[in-house]
Amino acid sequence: MRGATANEPSRSALAPVRAVFRAVVVTVVPDAKQLDEPSWLALEELVEDAIEIRPPALRRQLQLFLHAIEWLPVLRYGRTFAALGDEQRSRVLRYLQNHPVERIRCGFWGLRTLAFLGYYGRPEGAHAIGYAPDPRGWEAVQRR
């Protein structure tokens, strides 16, 4: 993980927005509610690696977008995103997904993609849905 030293800011893009990011992930992939802490760390590491190769501006946009998701529901529900129930969280994300402004839809698409990357990109996430490829192909199937 990307930690911070005393004199150096954290290289983690998710650290400042971790709580809302996790709230988004469990809304996007409800099965993520079952993850234990080591699994969350593995999920977040995949996401951090994906962000690291992108331009710094994109990393800032992601943080800004997550901050907006956290605080905008206060206007409507009087609570932050992380404090909302499942149905209300889904409603907020559906609103972003179908937003009339293309940039906002793209922003949500990017965030959703990161959630899927972290969850299904882990070998455990892939195995959990029964995906178990084998380089031996047909031979492996016949042996099962």
Place this chain on the structure above:
Amino acid sequence: MKRRSYDIVIIGSGAGGGTVAQELSSLCRDGVRIAVLEKGPKLRDEEFTGREVEMAGALYEDGGGFLTAEQTMTLAFGSAYGGSTVVYTGTSMLPPERVLQRWSVPGLTFADVEQRARKYMAENNVHLLEESLLNENNRLFVEGCRRLSYRVQQFPVNLKGCRGSSLCNLGCPNQAKQGTNRIQLPRAEQNGVEVVTRCDVQRIENRKVFARVSEKAEGNKGEPSPWEVGNYQIDAKTVVVCAGAVNSPALLLRSGFGRSLPRLGRGFTCHPAFIMVAEHDRPITNAVGHPKSFYLDQFAESDHFLLETCMYFPFVTAKAMVGFGEEHSRFMRAFSRLQMILVLACDEVDDHNRVTVGGDGHAVVHYCFTPEAIHGLVQGAITSAKISFAAGAVRAHVPVSHSPTIGRADAVRLDQIAKNPEFKTGKLSISAAHLQGGCAMGSGPQDSVTDSYGRVHGVPWLYVADSSLFPNSLEINPYLTIMALADRVAETIRKNMTALL
């Protein structure tokens, strides 16, 4: 700045660069010095693990998620020894005669391209996969098409010793795909061509190539570059640019050639695509066997779409479907019962769609969906769902519908969806892997970048040999056509050796 000197420098090692390298390699016997500069790494056979995120990061530019400027589509292209031929499925199609006629490039005939393409079909062991190796994901597509009286066809593929891992798009773990990494590049190296991996070319200036060789980061896959890390000036009497439809135009633009070539970067097409998913009521063989064995092209001219069988991996599949939450997860949990079809739009050249260079020097791809491309994607999605239902699927995910999950009993709704589709860019997951154009062939600098032999107009020592040469969409999988055009370029260089060297 370190210096090197060669007679011929080839930039890129995919279908274009690998072919040019092989075809020129016999010149090494006469003392001609040839180098291939490849940005990506060369992986050892045992490093092809088939793990989705790990392999995508090792073999694709931006992990396969290169975003367009509008952020409404991702582009997938290889960055490795062998370029995109490491990560395709080996589908090997002759170019359609009607398309080459429509291109009407002076000096380029269908007969010539076809003859050259056939040479590489033989060289790369192109054949139809035997029936016993076809999985149910492919068989169901055939069954559905036949029930609807569609003219489904089998893909010729360039495989040798395929074990059916289904991992083609992550680099074959059994080295069965006969890409340039297996055939043309090793032959070129045997004949004396040097291949320099991890070598990123920044610009070209009057027979000089400026490049940077990077180190292998700890934990990354692949062999270190044969050259020391650092900046290089490489003198070359002839330069052949084969960096693909994104990076070839970007390199030439960075090098200032855009001033005399107004069409440079223009004419980019890519067969924008999405994945259609349908669930059956029983497990099917989908994650085993060659993933892409059949296609349907009868609607390419009338409705601007192609359908191909496909099978992707969990993350890509999750990303490909619209929506999220329980409805999305239900499809994912049914992974072993999923049938997948790739819908590709046959897009046409549009003035907006082009490659430029950003302030940091990197390629920027501008792409908006034309009405024809949108029509192709919508009609392709509807047709795919019909095929899946005809094959027995119980529900389908139709991304262009307001409610994407369509049950079998509700299949009559498909025609209504076709009349009133929801095509929201930024909501749909659209990606493309058939990247074409940007350095188009033609008759002169006002309409193109090169002549029909890949010679850049007005620059006699500079050639292009990759899919960026296509003046418009090819409407099929492009790699064999790229090899045929690269073969023409190599032959032209050989014929003009005295003047060039």
